[in-house]
Amino acid sequence: MLLPEIIPFPxxxxxxxxxxxxxEMHYRFRFFPFSRYFRREPEIIADAxxxxxxxxxxxxxxxxxxxxxxxxxxxxxxxxxxAAGEILFTLEKSYQQHITAEWFHDLIHxxxxxxxxxxxxxxxxxxxxxxxxxxxxxxxVATSPSFNLSVxxxxxxxxNDDYYWGDLHYHSNYTEDYVEFGAPLEATKATAAALxxxxxxxxxxxxxxxNENGSWTANDPDxxxxxxxxxxxxxxxxxxxxxxxxxxxxxxxxxxDRNVHLLVFxxxxxxxxxxxxxxRWQRVHSEYSIAQVLGRLNPGELALAAHPFAAVAPLxxxxxxxxxxQPDDRRLSGLxxxxxxxxxxTDATADWIEVWTEELLHGRRKFIYAGNDAHGNFNYFHxxxxxxxxxxxxxxxxxxxxxxxxxxxxxxxxxxxLSALRQxxxxxxxxxxxxxxxxxxxxxxxxxxxxxxKFDWLCRCTSTEEFGSLQQVQLFHGxxxxxxxxxxxxxxxxxxxxxxxxxxxxxQPLDSGYLRAELITRAGHRCLTNPxxxxxx
Numbered sequence: 001m002l003l004p005e006i007i008p009f010p011x012x013x014x015x016x017x018x019x020x021x022x023x024e025m026h027y028r029f030r031f032f033p034f035s036r037y038f039r040r041e042p043e044i045i046a047d048a049x050x051x052x053x054x055x056x057x058x059x060x061x062x063x064x065x066x067x068x069x070x071x072x073x074x075x076x077x078x079x080x081x082x083a084a085g086e087i088l089f090t091l092e093k094s095y096q097q098h099i100t101a102e103w104f105h106d107l108i109h110x111x112x113x114x115x116x117x118x119x120x121x122x123x124x125x126x127x128x129x130x131x132x133x134x135x136x137x138x139x140x141v142a143t144s145p146s147f148n149l150s151v152x153x154x155x156x157x158x159x160n161d162d163y164y165w166g167d168l169h170y171h172s173n174y175t176e177d178y179v180e181f182g183a184p185l186e187a188t189k190a191t192a193a194a195l196x197x198x199x200x201x202x203x204x205x206x207x208x209x210x211n212e213n214g215s216w217t218a219n220d221p222d223x224x225x226x227x228x229x230x231x232x233x234x235x236x237x238x239x240x241x242x243x244x245x246x247x248x249x250x251x252x253x254x255x256x257d258r259n260v261h262l263l264v265f266x267x268x269x270x271x272x273x274x275x276x277x278x279x280r281w282q283r284v285h286s287e288y289s290i291a292q293v294l295g296r297l298n299p300g301e302l303a304l305a306a307h308p309f310a311a312v313a314p315l316x317x318x319x320x321x322x323x324x325x326q327p328d329d330r331r332l333s334g335l336x337x338x339x340x341x342x343x344x345x346t347d348a349t350a351d352w353i354e355v356w357t358e359e360l361l362h363g364r365r366k367f368i369y370a371g372n373d374a375h376g377n378f379n380y381f382h383x384x385x386x387x388x389x390x391x392x393x394x395x396x397x398x399x400x401x402x403x404x405x406x407x408x409x410x411x412x413x414x415x416x417x418l419s420a421l422r423q424x425x426x427x428x429x430x431x432x433x434x435x436x437x438x439x440x441x442x443x444x445x446x447x448x449x450x451x452x453x454k455f456d457w458l459c460r461c462t463s464t465e466e467f468g469s470l471q472q473v474q475l476f477h478g479x480x481x482x483x484x485x486x487x488x489x490x491x492x493x494x495x496x497x498x499x500x501x502x503x504x505x506x507x508q509p510l511d512s513g514y515l516r517a518e519l520i521t522r523a524g525h526r527c528l529t530n531p532x533x534x535x536x537x
Contacts, residue, residue, distance in 0.1 A: 022375060023141055023382040023391060026066060027178040035388040037143045040130065042066040042099070044140045046077075046123035047183070047378045050398050051152045053196040058110040058151065060123060061187040061378065067099040073128040074099050079108065082120045088112065102214070103173060105184050116155035120148045141382055143391045149379045150395075152466070158196045159462040160433035163405030163426075164412055166199035166242075167192075169249070169263060169306060169339055169371025170399060174204040174229040177216045177277070179384070183376030185236050185244065188399070191378045192242040195400040199417050201371070202233055203247035203263050203306075207277025209270060217279040226270045243414055249306055251275045253289040258323025261306035262293060263339065263371075265418055271296070276320040284321035294334035302418050303335055304369055307342040309352040330359065330366065336422050337367035343374070343397030345430070345526060353528075357476075360514055360531060361483045367530045369421065370402040370428035402430045407445060423447040424530040431467030431525030435460040436475075436517045438532050449533040453509045459489070461519055461527075468523025469495055478513040478531075512536050 022045055028035045043065040052058055060079055064072070074095040081088040089112040126135045137146040158165060171182040183191075185202070192200050209226040212218040233244045247265045251273035254260045259275040271293055275286030294303055308325035316322040330338065340352060359366050375381065377398045385392045395401075405427045406420035420426060425447040427434060438444040440455040461473050475489040488510075514531035 022063070022065075022181050022183070022377065023384065024177070024179050024181055025141060026069070029388070037141055037388070037391055039070075039140065039142055041070045041134075041140065042072060044072075044125060044127070044136060046125065046138050046149070047187075047191075047376075047380075048121050048123075048149045048151055049191045049194045050150070050379050050395065050401065051154060051196075052114065052194055053157055054116065054154050055113070056194045056196075058114065058121070059187070059190040059194050060108045060110060060121065061183065061191070062106045062108065062123075062125065063183060063187070063376075064099050064104040065181060066102060067104060068102045070129065071098065071100045073097070074104075075126040075128065075133075077106075077108065078122075078124045078126075079110065080122045081110070081112070081114060082122065083115060083117060088114060088119065103184065105187055107187055107190055109190075114151075114153045116153050119151045119153055121151055122148050139382070141391055143389070144382060144393055147380075147393070151379070154464075154466055156464050156466070159431075159464055159467070160405075160435065162408060162435055163433070164198040164408055164417060164420075165403045165405050166197055166201070166245075166417065167372055167374070167400050167402075168201045168245075168304070168369050168404050168421075169203055169342070169373045170200050171204055171249075171373070171375040172202050172229075173376065174202075174225065175208045175375060176211075177205075177208055180375050182374075183378070185232055187378075188376075189236055189239075189242055189244065191399060197242050197400050197403070198412055199243040199245055199414075200399070201245040201247040201263070201265065202229070203249045203371075204229065205277070206248055206250045206271060206273035207279060209248065210272065210274075219274075223270050237414070243412060243417065245414055245417065250288075250293060251277065251286045252293055253286050254323050255290075255326050255328045256323055257285075258317075259284065259286055259321050260290070260308070260323055260325055260329070262290060263302075263304040263306045264293065264297070265302040265304075265421075266414065267297065267301050269296075276316075276322055278320065284319075290329055290335070291332055294332055297334055300415060300418065302422055305330065305335060305338045306371075307373065308338050309340065309348065309355070310342060311348075331364055335366070337369060337424070339371050340368040341370035341402045341428055343372040343401060345402075357478060357485050360516075361478050361480065361485060363480055365424070365531075365533070367421075367424035367426070368428060368528065369426065370404045370430075372397050372399060372401050374399045374401075402428065404428050405433070407447075420447075427527055427529045429525075429527035431523075432461065432463040432470065432519050432521050432527045434473065434517050434519050434527045434529050435462075436515065436529050436532060438515065444532055446530050446532055449535050451537045452512050452534050455510075457515065459517055463521050463525070467525040468521035469493060471520050471522045473517060473519045475515060475517050477510050477515055477534075479511050480513045481511050510534055
């Protein structure tokens with residue numbers, strides 16, 4: 001069965017680019033309909049969080065997509081956990097349920113207390129499709145071998161209670177097209193709670209949110225899909241637990257008239273952005289520029305440059321008019337900052353930190369944030385390796401791997417989180433935690449401005465056995481006078497966990513600029529703060 005519609009964009013474009021996704025396996029080329037991973041059955045996926053807070057039940061998601069085209073009888077799901085060769089639990093659930101909906105999911109909570117360390121989760125699904133009985137483990141992608149889920153159970157909770165933790169770039173099942181789709185909000189929220197997240201930004205693609213129901217290309221002038229997504233987020237936030245931030249990943253034009261992505265939070269209206277959605281051949285000109293979208297924002301909203309430092313592949317540039325965030329784009333008023341981490345720390349990340357600090361040294365108050373750009377991926381993700389031929393899976397860009405922590409200044413709410421993010425009262429981390437303060441006549445936190453002169457600073461660092469002992473913490477002062485950044489403090493520890501304070505009184509006043517801190521553990525985990533500003537009175 002081919003797609004229920006003709007996609008007018010050339011076929012070779014659709015699978016010439018890397019895809020981060022729950023893999024959509026039903027698309028095939030129109031004129032050469034060969035695919036090794038095409039199956040006349042729905043996508044069937046089992047997933048679970050990559051990490052579990054101690055004491056939390058483990059949510060296992062069973063997701064079935066496109067059963068409206070390929071109905072199945074779901075017979076059973078068998079789940080077991082194993083560590084160090086020992087079976088920790090087994091659970092058998094019988095369904096005998098005919099699945100005929102486009103989307104079906106079941107959330108199965110494992111209540112057994114799992115021991116700290118790595119636990120293998122084995123999920124086997126039995127079903128009938130087209131009269132044949134089948135059994136799979138974890139997934140049914142034909143070109144990828146079966147594997148078990150791997151969950152790291154924390155010995156202790158995520159360090160430090162001074163922050164709300166969240167993922168600022170995530171795609172739900174409202175992102176859905178010919179190569180990818182995300183996960184339902186219920187499964188997302190349950191997984192976020194198990195991970196210890198306080199918030200997740202639901203930032204689905206602008207070019208997916210305006211589609212007709214059941215179509216990957218036809219636009220709906222009434223925006224029913226976008227409206228459903230906003231209502232679903234609103235309802236989900238009424239139940240307590242992690243907050244879902246209403247957001248949108250908008251395709252916009254940069255100053256060179258090329259397509260880049262902008263994360264917009266809490267805007268009450270849909271913002272079109274179709275330039276790189278591959279829905280129409282040669283229509284690669286997005287509706288708005290970055291500046292035009294920023295000009296539409298109201299107080300209480302937020303805009304970040306989505307993965308602005310990611311490399312652009314030659315085919316993306318040629319066929320989808322994709323480009324990079326240019327210096328003039330990064331400096332626009334109304335842009336709070338940059339999603340500098342997109343799922344993992346790469347060799348190039350340190351170079352881009354220098355780009356960011358160069359902006360700071362010239363007085364531009366831009367902030368850094370972390371997200372994962374997970375497309376419904378909790379434990380792993382499948383990726384097209386060779387179009388229509390091979391796929392592979394790995395554990396980068398999954399929900400909650402890197403986190404943004406916002407300082408707690410009040411009860412958890414969407415508005416409180418966005419306010420802290422706009423002011424730069426936040427850190428980014430994949431494990432350890434820094435709390436940076438300045439003490440003068442009063443206490444100053446991240447995002448505050450302290451008068452230039454002598455003051456005490458406090459840098460408290462926390463890690464756990466899981467994330468490793470604290471290898472080095474560094475405190476930097478950036479000077480607006482000399483436009484240079486220098487290291488003013490560095491310390492290493494051999495202790496596995498350091499939860500103390502170190503205080504130093506400066507012998508010489510620090511001139512106008514900023515303070516910021518970085519931390520790395522011996523296991524390679526990192527934390528970076530945003531600045532505390534220093535300003536002449």
